[in-house]
Amino acid sequence: MNPERIQFQKYEDKVISAHQAAAFFKDKMVVGSSGFTKAGDSKAVLPAFALRAEHEDIGITLITGASLGHTTDADLARTNALYKRMPFQVDPVMRGKINNGEILFIDQHLSETAELLENKHLAQLDFAIIEATYIDTNGHIIPTTSVGNSATFAHLANKIIIEINTSIPFEFKGIHDIFIPTHYPNRDVINITASDDRIGSDVIRIDPDKVVGIVFTEIPDSPAQTTAPDAKTTAIANHLLAFFEKEIQSGRLTKSLMPLQAGIGKVANAVLSGLAKGDFENLVMYSEVLQDSTFELMDTGKMTFASASSITVSESCYQHLLNNFDQYKDKIVLRPQNISNSAEVIRRLGIIGINTAIEFDIYGNVNSTHISGTKMMNGIGGSGDFARNAYLSIFVTQSASKDGNAISHVLPMVSHTDHTEHDVDILVTEQGLADLRGLAPRERAKVIIENCAHPEYREQLQDYYNRASERGGHTPHILEEAFNFHTRYLETGTMKQNCLATYEG
Amino acid sequence: MNPERIQFQKYEDKVISAHQAAAFFKDKMVVGSSGFTKAGDSKAVLPAFALRAEHEDIGITLITGASLGHTTDADLARTNALYKRMPFQVDPVMRGKINNGEILFIDQHLSETAELLENKHLAQLDFAIIEATYIDTNGHIIPTTSVGNSATFAHLANKIIIEINTSIPFEFKGIHDIFIPTHYPNRDVINITASDDRIGSDVIRIDPDKVVGIVFTEIPDSPAQTTAPDAKTTAIANHLLAFFEKEIQSGRLTKSLMPLQAGIGKVANAVLSGLAKGDFENLVMYSEVLQDSTFELMDTGKMTFASASSITVSESCYQHLLNNFDQYKDKIVLRPQNISNSAEVIRRLGIIGINTAIEFDIYGNVNSTHISGTKMMNGIGGSGDFARNAYLSIFVTQSASKDGNAISHVLPMVSHTDHTEHDVDILVTEQGLADLRGLAPRERAKVIIENCAHPEYREQLQDYYNRASERGGHTPHILEEAFNFHTRYLETGTMKQNCLATYEG
Structure with a gap:
């Protein structure tokens, strides 16, 4: 006792x-x-x-x-x-x-x-x-x-x-x-x-x-794995920060933006860290998780309050927090996850939601959960709660990965859909940002391929889109080829097509 | 003037x-x-x-x-x-x-x-x-x-x-x-x-x-097309009514159910008409559209109030309403569509949402908009607003259609996703009802194929599932075959496979 x-x-x-x-x-x-x-x-x-x-x-x-x-x-x-x-x-x-x-x-x-x-x-x-x-x-x-x-x-x-x-x-x-x-x-x-x-x-x-x-x-929480921003995550963060600046200039946002939500991961962390350097003020979070970057933003004075359902930070941040808890205590609140992720509150507050995609397609549908349409990675988590109801629903990922960029994360059709194009406003890769607001599917395809796809895949994606749109349709597709990127990777170890000329000829 | x-x-x-x-x-x-x-x-x-x-x-x-x-x-x-x-x-x-x-x-x-x-x-x-x-x-x-x-x-x-x-x-x-x-x-x-x-x-x-x-x-509204219930829509309605009775017996629902939402169409109309015959009382609607069946339910005394964004009824119902408006005036309200379809209100009230699918797949993903993944039919409408936040999210469709049942509406993979499996609780065809609550994807496949698929397609769907699940995965798929039903229809005029034996052999 x-x-x-x-x-x-x-x-x-x-x-x-x-x-x-x-x-x-x-x-x-x-x-x-x-x-x-x-x-x-x-x-x-x-x-x-x-x-x-x-x-x-x-x-x-x-x-x-x-x-x-x-x-x-x-x-x-x-x-x-x-x-x-x-x-x-x-x-x-x-x-x-x-x-x-x-x-x-x-x-x-x-x-x-x-x-x-x-x-x-x-x-x-x-x-x-x-x-x-x-x-x-x-x-x-x-x-x-x-x-x-x-x-x-x-x-x-x-x-x-x-x-x-x-x-x-x-x-x-x-x-x-x-x-x-x-x-x-x-x-x-x-x-x-x-x-x-x-x-x-x-x-x-x-x-x-x-x-x-x-x-x-008396066992402490497992520390979060933190990874220092690299060239790709920094590029993604910079595209997004430039977008925020533009929105401020247009008068749609103020320097306080709107309450922020960020999924866990190095990209989200890089974006939040980027906010510390930009011309922002009085930021608040209404998110699921308070991460290292939350407390960094508080330390710089840029963030005034953060609401979430948990504190998941690195070992050093955790120790700093436990030893200096009074500094932060009045600036945070932890809520039940049906409140932190409540559709009602997210829409009312007008959240800017930033989440990570496994892959997205040329029409803006996002896969957050399944590798090659079948294998579960982690789960949808709160990304759907936020994406559906956010003021801005943003998804980030790298444009390509693996040796020789064997995997393109921008695809003709996602192999599993977690977030439909109805719910996705902004897509960002290290290549650039696609602002999908007010765009119909055929317009979306153009900006996604041009702005987000890896240069080594642009021609392949454009070729698919061109041939699909000749067949017609609101969302042009060639069903027998829609997953060719995925199946080619499983068969040959790369999504790259060697014989594009035969299709073009 | x-x-x-x-x-x-x-x-x-x-x-x-x-x-x-x-x-x-x-x-x-x-x-x-x-x-x-x-x-x-x-x-x-x-x-x-x-x-x-x-x-x-x-x-x-x-x-x-x-x-x-x-x-x-x-x-x-x-x-x-x-x-x-x-x-x-x-x-x-x-x-x-x-x-x-x-x-x-x-x-x-x-x-x-x-x-x-x-x-x-x-x-x-x-x-x-x-x-x-x-x-x-x-x-x-x-x-x-x-x-x-x-x-x-x-x-x-x-x-x-x-x-x-x-x-x-x-x-x-x-x-x-x-x-x-x-x-x-x-x-x-x-x-x-x-x-x-x-x-x-x-x-x-x-x-x-x-x-x-x-x-x-002085031009009146276009009348809604009403179709008398046929064998299929009646069967769908009866499966759903039996489900509601079971929920009442289990104590999860009362005879008043929960506020109802129903998409436009003959199935929804058949379900609502069925409610007039069943042992229900003090029903209310919180929906997008008030239809003929809404007023029929009011006339029988089963429905006490209905909220929506419009009144879309047949010519005879329209005339009856205009001539007898005082009977109904205190029992209806029309709201802006961002209020009738508000995520906040839908979740708070605990709506039972009944919407029509074009097709759904063996894992419970629903396509409400696109024919063969490309051609727009009408649009998602309010189905997503209700499905995501409903107390019960129900989708209905016929199991197969066209001459000789050439099209199966239950498929290995939907050709376009509007509602992800995260948001779908109950699927109903004239064959039966699949209750997906608390089921993982592999469990869902079993009940959807057994309860909802047309008998002429069950073996084909089961064969796909069996071979996919041998390959593994949380949501087993064979990407190169996932749309074979659709492409076979485009090529041969039927989704039916003639040579299943060669796959099984």
């Missing part, structure tokens, strides 16, 4: 080991666990369950906020501890099991999981596992570095296991804003009209009778 | 002919016109402009609410009066011009056009044409059978032309609820928490100085 971390007497006898907690689960149970982009995840109970599954024929359905940290998803996958997994993951071992059909993965909009659970469109949760900074005198939970779906899990699960993480300072109390829209048919408005609005409680309220175990850990 | 229909003195000298009004437009101007699913459209000025364009080399960009009635879109297309058209159309002549590239069409979510105009992501509107029942003593407009984007057009356009339609009775005053969210960065909440909530004004407020002409017409 640790009276500072457990301030609620009724829980006195609830402290157990991770091993004991993991023993609660029965085969085919449904477990919801905290954890969003590696932040605030279960560091004791889920790993203990993976160990248990190593020697026992048992599996669960695991629902999280988003990706887990450390090797938890890998361990669970390797020991066959999961039947089903949702709504997001980024682990190579798990990805392998998903792609060979051993783990059934449901790739969901991050805003939607809570909705589906509340509507009972997913199975009843048997257990919730929630990482906590501490438990207050009412038995309620002060979360840690993420909120994710924790409030919904705690609300709906039959039983709750709390993981108290003593590495998180008490000062975290107050940065969370927990709001769950009440039930149908009379649900509340999500009354956020600015990034820094608070509409809920700073604790996750729970029914103390549901708590069956409290486990202590 | 008609002092009952124009109650604002300042407009005394504004009455002009349609021919004079159409003469205002200059080449390349942008015109926004009322009209939503053939209701409340411009019946004088746009047809007059089509006539003008017959003898003059002139074109405009035309933005409407949705489709226009009569032969207006056809006439505009035939006389080359349009450079660009958005966000929706249903006319065969225009479709032909769109598909041969002569008219640039932008296919938009119906909720989004107003948003793009307010954000200045589309060009400035030179003119708005708004059909009115009458003009009140303040110079404001009482709309007619639709609201569509009229309020936004009137708000943003440089100049306004009003078409007063004397066939619409004065009793229409009061059924409209006009609300425009104010500008960034502090936009209002759309404070609708029930289908019958009113949050705005019952007139479209306009700046009288913008009004350059008032044109009188």
